[in-house]
Amino acid sequence: MADGGANSKVKRKDRILDAAEALFAKHGFDGVSMRKVAEEAGVDLALSSYHFGNKRGLFDAVLMRRAEVLNETRLAALERCKAEAGEGGPTVEAIINAFLEPMLAHGYQEDEGWRHYFELVAQVNSSFEWGGQLMTKYFDPLVRKFIDALKVALPNADPADLYWCYHFLSGALTLTFAHTGRIDQLSDGIAKSEDMVGAYERMVPFVAAGFRRLCDK
Amino acid sequence: MADGGANSKVKRKDRILDAAEALFAKHGFDGVSMRKVAEEAGVDLALSSYHFGNKRGLFDAVLMRRAEVLNETRLAALERCKAEAGEGGPTVEAIINAFLEPMLAHGYQEDEGWRHYFELVAQVNSSFEWGGQLMTKYFDPLVRKFIDALKVALPNADPADLYWCYHFLSGALTLTFAHTGRIDQLSDGIAKSEDMVGAYERMVPFVAAGFRRLCDK
């Protein structure tokens, strides 16, 4: 039997998460109904509540699923770049690269699940209602490790400067992966929001230069 | 009679816009009901539909109201910095400053209306559903003028690099004004999201350094 249909071997619970991920990414928490999720996933309405308790539980489960994977991959990238560096520790560029590169590694081009996920994170990050709480919960423990590494690479930095620089990085990063298509329109097609490799290759030096200007004293 | 109550002289139409602005900023388009707007504004439910046609019309009116003011102020700042510069034109730093400084000028500290507005724009900018369309419509004509000025300041820049740099600026800017409180939690209070002056003073050199690294050849 061919896969992919409504009778696919993929567990219903995962199909619900996939559908919710795609829909929340496009329309936000309040723009999606439980019925729409059920319809998209090809399951009964009540099943999402059974598996995740309620709508908010479903939303949290979507956010958590890939956060754990991303955090592990980023941590591994940070450890690797530390190991490859000499005793002075890695450069600013190498640390930022370790933070960004894993976002492309997860088969970003092929796997639309990850694309939906990053669109969702972008929206959560800059939303007043969710931004402070959820991003802190899911990502900040790891972010602190990257900032510690940056403190070593920029030993004379004022901590407040360092946190603001990371904040700017976070904003540039999430908007880029939000994939809104705005840069396409603004540039008349010269820059393409689908070109994540091009964005990544530019973001590393852009952000590193900013860190150095403010924190390299 | 004292002002400020439900019988204030302020026109009901403006009270609706103010209430909608605050609510949309906090909860997004789909997270706000017409009834909540009416209640917050102290007017009848049907009045918003009468003045703005429907919910979407109200949302557009909120976005448009201050966009026009901001665009004018930014244009004036750009012209002024061009006039003050020599014949070589303004520096990258001066151009970016002209783009950012007007956001603080509108009595940002006192007037919470502007704070709500920027929170709303932040959310719109990184939302898939609205980001591409609305930002282009309201802001891009002016943004193109700033990019033209940057092309003069960075004459050897590859246009694609320039557009990506602006995109990074846009992301850093909107997240900072989204005011989510995340930087407070991440930094344990060392950096404060209320400190918009501090953010502004750091963002100008941060972004300018990025532009120079990628576009100054």
Place this chain on the structure above:
DNA sequence: AATTAATTTCAACAAATGTTGAAAGTCAAT
């Protein structure tokens, strides 16, 4: 095969939603 547990469906609930037509009120100009 029998029993228990986990999953999925069905049907319905009360509450909340955007919108609208008609009535009532307000205000300025004649």
Place this chain on the structure above:
DNA sequence: ATTGACTTTCAACATTTGTTGAAATTAATT
């Protein structure tokens, strides 16, 4: 005072919303 345009209220509409018990089905265990 009367007209006429504009503003505001009232009441109701048809949908849509999240959630939940109870029944039915499937899977796992004995």
